[in-house]
Amino acid sequence: MIPGDWLPYIFLFLMGLAVLVYAVLDGYDLGVGVLLPLDNETQRDGMIASIGPFWDANETWLVLAVGILLIAFPEAHSLVLRELYLPAAILMLGLILRGVSFDFRAKAVTGHRRFWDYAFKAGSIISAATQGYMLGRYVLGFDDSPTAYGFAALSAVCVTAAFAYIGGAWLVMKTEGELQVRAARWSRYCGWLAAIGLAAISIVNPLLSPAVAERWFTLPAVILLVPIPLMCLVLIVVADQYLRQVPTRGDVGCWLPFAATAFLFVLSFFGLAYSFFPEVVPGRITATDAASAEASLRFIGVGVAIVLPLILAYTVYAYRVFWGKSTTLRYH
């Protein structure tokens, strides 16, 4: 039997996991939408085919993350969404637009296809940027100073770039030919933009919040933590070197940029989590203070313990079914 006072931490961990999985998975498909070229319909078809079987399930991780916030930390859920009322509404607008455009573009009157392609791209950009903005507001505990809003704007750009970065890497893995070469170039540019953003956020964040600075820059923590930014740098350089050489002979290691960017997401996420644990809303409320009744957490905990491994298993299965280059999707 798990002790009751562990439960808030277990759910905090699960929520973190859901957010991380969401950022990687919906990150790449939002990124593909952000990158959608307006000048080449065949490439648009190829790109959208590459995320076709996955986007729906990817987005479900957001529902799970918000769901855990709602279920396990209702007070924090109200606080966050009250502060982010309008951004949340705009995020909904973006997610709705891109989700439906995906299906409408395939079925609508031929003359309307272009409209839905634009809507898909616009929806993806709106969703990615609002998520970055919301993250930036959240990290500084919804501080109302102009600096905090500037930080949120920076975060919006950085997250959009990061999604495009991993989206491009996904395309390098899932496509071939001209589109693959183009995607590699996009991914590289966005990668550097994301890297600059990541560095800026890593510097600005401790400057703006002393609590974060203390966590990172005191002994012995600082020694243990130094490898994290170093590893990030190595990953960015490795991905960049590979992307420079696309297409490689025999397409060897086409998964490498995606693996590197995904790992970069994990490290960045760890950095954020380390900065704020065990707070649910930075500087405002901790996991224990915001947690629901123990009986409710136990009841849903049983479900999570049984169902989460199943979800992971069939998610892996679905990815295996659609393994390989996505262009073959249409020919089989």
Add this chain to the structure above:
Amino acid sequence: MEADLAQTLMLSRIQFAANISFHILFPTITIALAWLLFYFKVRSNISSHPVWMRVYRFWVKIFALTFALGVVSGITMSFQFGTNWPGYMETVGNIAGPLLGYEVLTAFFMEATFLGVMLFGIHRVPNWVHTLATFLVAIGTTLSAFWILALNSWMHTPDGFEMIDGVAMPLDWLAIIFNPSMPYRLAHMLIASGLTASFLVAGISAYRIFKGDVKHAPRVALKTSMTVAALLIPVQIVVGDMHGLNTFEHQPQKVAAMEAVWDTEHGAPLLLFAWPDEEDRENHFEIGIPNMASLILTHQTDGEIPGLNEFEGMHPPVKPVFFGFRVMVGMGILMLLVSWTTFWHLASHRTDPPRWLQRVLIGMTFSGWIATLAGWYVTEIGRQPWLVTGVLTTDQAVTTVPGSQVGLSLTMYLLLYAGLLFAYIQTLFYMARKSVKVEEYEMSTDFNYLNTHHTKETNA
């Protein structure tokens, strides 16, 4: 400040109603359409006739579109509780949270993941796996309905909890899930979905035939859907009646509003029409069948029906509940007439329905939506002023976000929804028209699922 709060409350209520009304349109179709698709797939597996696969292929595309609209409008719902109704989760979050959580865990992931296999994987997995994926999607949509209706029913007839310091604490999860109104509401909604999907399939199929489609597929779909509807509608009438009796027992003020009974009456008439006047607390222009309401609700001609005046200040607004109920019942009767007529025609003549009946079926394509929405308005407006009966009122739960912000988000949602609804309906009929001309070869639809080679398709 008072005025602003009142404005926030009104706008939040309209926004929630708009969001959930828009959302429910799509699950109402997909819950039952998933089972129809499973049926088509199984028929295709056991018979060698290719028509079943063609029916499957046409409807799976419409399913995918409808499902996508349901998913994205559903994400909005999960944010709504926090953005507009923080008092709801703060008071009953310990109950509502886990039920919503189980929906995400047991239903959302399963349907979303296997939908990918169902839509794109037909030649990548063995046939039985594809059939299984179709089955799991259907199970997922139904499970989703199960959890949501458990929570919704609990808000009407809460059970299995205790209040400690103003917060609901769970005592017995089985009593919470299977609360008194849950079995009736769930059955009523699942059958409503069956009828909505049947009339959609029938309407679009009739439209194809009307436009000169000579193929076998729309006829098979029409026959299947009208058989389902003809069987479901009498069951729905019985279940609806049981649900009404359950409401009479647990929420008499709602039934009083449905029947517009102001003073407690013995032998109340069943009003076919009336104009309820909430100022003078009486009805104008009454046309009714004497003693019938009492007979239906109490099974005695002089049975007592408590009037709205017994619940002064704590009963729902009368007009929307009263008229909503009549719209729903009227639609139900129309569905009964049309489905039985069509079924009788198809069974006895074995020819296409006559043109006039085709027109009627086309006109009834979205009749399920009207009946379902009217029914939901009856039950949800009928719950007011309570959010959770006896526990929390709606105005206690609303956010403190300024009314102007809610007004802005509401405007945004309304514009978006209007555009999407228009596009959805237009696309359905466009797909139907396109299928009239295009012969559905075994490969073509699969090859073109994303419609990436539409020019080739029209040549085919």
